Amino acid sequence: MAYKINEECMACGSCEPECPNNAITGGSSRFLINPDKCTECVGIYKTSRCAEVCPFGAPVLDPVHKESQAKLLAKWKKLHPGEP
């Protein structure tokens, strides 16, 4: 399941450099997560980096984009060919 950034976002930018998949982009009032790139950090971290660093609790799981662990790992591998 990909994360999304909810209305609590203050566009502070804390999350953007933390994403290992470059899934986060800045907006004028709220940052955005590309669900095609978000793997819940599966493949590299045990927990989701954006949710950890956000001081406002804005990154939340997006039930619209439900995915199994296997699918998230496959997405990671596709985004990072050749990486362990």
Ligand code: SF4
């Ligand atoms: Fe990026 Fe991980 Fe946040 Fe998904 S959960 S947007 S992969 S930092």
